[in-house]
Amino acid sequence: AMRDCTLKVESLAKQKLKPWAQGGGVDTGRLRASITPEVRAERGTVRGVVGSNVVYAPHVELGTRPHWPPPGALAVWARRHGVSEYSIRKAIATHGTKARRYLRGALQESFEFIRGRLGRAVGGIIKR
Numbered sequence: 001a002m003r004d005c006t007l008k009v010e011s012l013a014k015q016k017l018k019p020w021a022q023g024g025g026v027d028t029g030r031l032r033a034s035i036t037p038e039v040r041a042e043r044g045t046v047r048g049v050v051g052s053n054v055v056y057a058p059h060v061e062l063g064t065r066p067h068w069p070p071p072g073a074l075a076v077w078a079r080r081h082g083v084s085e086y087s088i089r090k091a092i093a094t095h096g097t098k099a100r101r102y103l104r105g106a107l108q109e110s111f112e113f114i115r116g117r118l119g120r121a122v123g124g125i126i127k128r
Contacts, residue, residue, distance in 0.1 A: 001117050001118050001121030003037070005113070007037055008110045009103075009110050010037045012109050013103050013105075014032050015106075017035075017100070027077060030054060031054050031057055034052040034053055034057070035050065035051070036050070036052070038051075051103070060097075060100050061100060061102060061104070062099050063096060064097045066092065066094055066095060067096065069092055069093075071089075073089075074088050
């Protein structure tokens, strides 16, 4: 049941990361591809975890305050999009980056599914 729940959240999170051309933040697809579900059983507890191991994943999820990214950090991205790296760094220094909330949104949208699926699983255990 927990695996079903994590797969549902994973699927919705990936859908929420829309391609750049559609007004989203997906450029190469690396973040989307890195989102994985995991079920952990520890000391009588079962926990479902959905996340990413990409270093910038939390910054996409939560956004950032204004800050100066280090020189060179956005060079490849800027070149790929035909813009000046400095102009992107300056925009981030002025405005920060917008939170995308792809994981939180996926969890919120999955809440009824999760409640139903885990409820049925617990009901089955109780009937035994």
